[in-house]
Amino acid sequence: MVKIDDIKEEAAITEEADADKPAPPPPGRRRTRWTRLIVIGALVAVSVWQAAPWLAARFTHVHINDARITANVVTVSSEVAGRVTAMPVLVGDAVAKGDLVAAIDRAYAQPQLDAVLSRLAAIDAQLAELRARKVLLEKQLSARRDAALAGIAAAEANHEASLAVLTNARTGHERAIRLAEQNITSQQTLDASKAALDTATQQERAAFAAIENARASLAIVEADGEQMKVLESQTASALAGRAGTEADRSLKEIDLAHRTIMAQFDGIVDGTFVDVGEYVTPGTRIAMYHAPDDVWIDANVKETDYDRIHVGSRASITVDAFPGRTFEGEVIGMGGAATSQLALLPSPNPSGNFTKVTQRLPIRVSINAAGTDLRPGMMVEVSVDVTD
DSSP: OOOHHHHHHHHHHHHHHHHHSOOOOOHHHHHHHHHHHHHHHHHHHHHHHHHHHHHHHHHHEEEEEEEEEEEOOEEEEOSSOEEEEEOOOOTTOEEOTTOEEEEEOOTTHHHHHHHHHHHHHHHHHHHHHHHHHHHHHHHHHHHHHHHHHHHHHHHHHHHHHHHHHHHHHHHHHHHHHHHHHTTOSOHHHHHHHHHHHHHHHHHHHHHHHHHHHHHHHHHHHHHHTHHHHHHHHHHHHHHHHHHHHHHHHHHHHHHHHTTEEEOSSSEEEEEEOOOTTOEEOTTOEEEEEEOTTSEEEEEEEEHHHHTTOOTTOEEEEEETTSTTOOEEEEEEEEOSSOGGGGOSSOOOOTTOOOOOOOOEEEEEEEEEOTTOOOOTTOEEEEEEEOOO
C-alpha cells in the first residue's frame, strides 16, 4: 500500500529536477547568436582574404624601404685661377652639351698666349735664316771645292809639263857637257844649256808648289765645311728652344680654354657654388649637374634576404614623390660588402659588449621611368621578386 508521504516526496523530487533544467531560450535570442557567428566568420574570411597577398609577398618578394634614386652627379671645378665673369646657369636649369656653365677672366691669359706666339714666330724666323744660310754655304762650298779640285788638276798638269821641260833641259845640258869636253861646242853653248836647266828646274819647283797651293785651297774649303756643323748645331738649339716654347704655348692655350667651362653632356643643374665676381682657384667647385635620363636606384637589403636576390631579379618600385604609380625595374648589381664596412667612421667593439645587429648590403636596381622627372636623392620603396 503506497504511502501518501512517499508520493509527496517523489513529487517534490520531480519538481526540483524540473526546476534545475534550463529554460529554453526564446526564438529571438536564438537568431541573434547565429547572426554573431556569421559576422565573426565573415570577418575572419575577409581578414584572411586581405592578408593573403601580404602573406604571399612575404614568401615571394623582398621589400626594401631603405632605397633612393641615384645618378652620376658631376661636380664641375675650376682648373685655373681667376675671377668669375659669367655664371648663366641656376639650380634646376637644363643644360645641353656645349652650353656655357661659367666663364673665368681671360684678361691675363690672352696676352700671355700672344707673347708665346710672338716668341714662336721669332724662333721660326731664326730657323728660316739658319736654313737659308746653310743652303747658301752648301752652294759656296761646293763651288769652292770644284774650283780647288780644278786648280789641283791644272797645277798637276802644269807640273807634268814642267817635268818634261826639265828632263829635256837636263838631257841637253848633259849633251853640251860631253860636247864641251870634246871641244866640239863652245863654252857659251854650255852656259846656255846650264841656264836652261836651271830655269826648267825652277819652273818644275814652281809647278809643284802650285799643286801644294791648290791642295791647301781644297783643305781650306774642307775646313770651311765645318761651318755647316756650326749651323746645324745652331739649328738644333733653335729647334729645342722652339719645342719648349711650343709646350709653353700648349699650356697657355689649355689655360685659356679652361677659362670657359662648358657642359659635357645634356643634364640638369643640381647646385651652384660661386657667383659672378668671386675669385676662384684650381679645385674650387663651380656647379653640379647630372643626366636626367641616366638614373638608377641604390638600395640596402638585409643580409638575411641577400641570398634570395640575384642579378636579373625583377622589381616593382614606388616613388614617394609620385604616389599611386608603380615603376618596373631589374636588379643590375650586387654589393660586395656590408654598408658598415664602407662607413667613414667604423664602429669597432673595444669594450667587449656585443649586440648583434642585422647588417645591410647594397644592391643596384634599374628603373624604367621614361618621361618622369626623377631627381637624385628621392626616396623609393622596392619590392624584388625572388620567385624566379
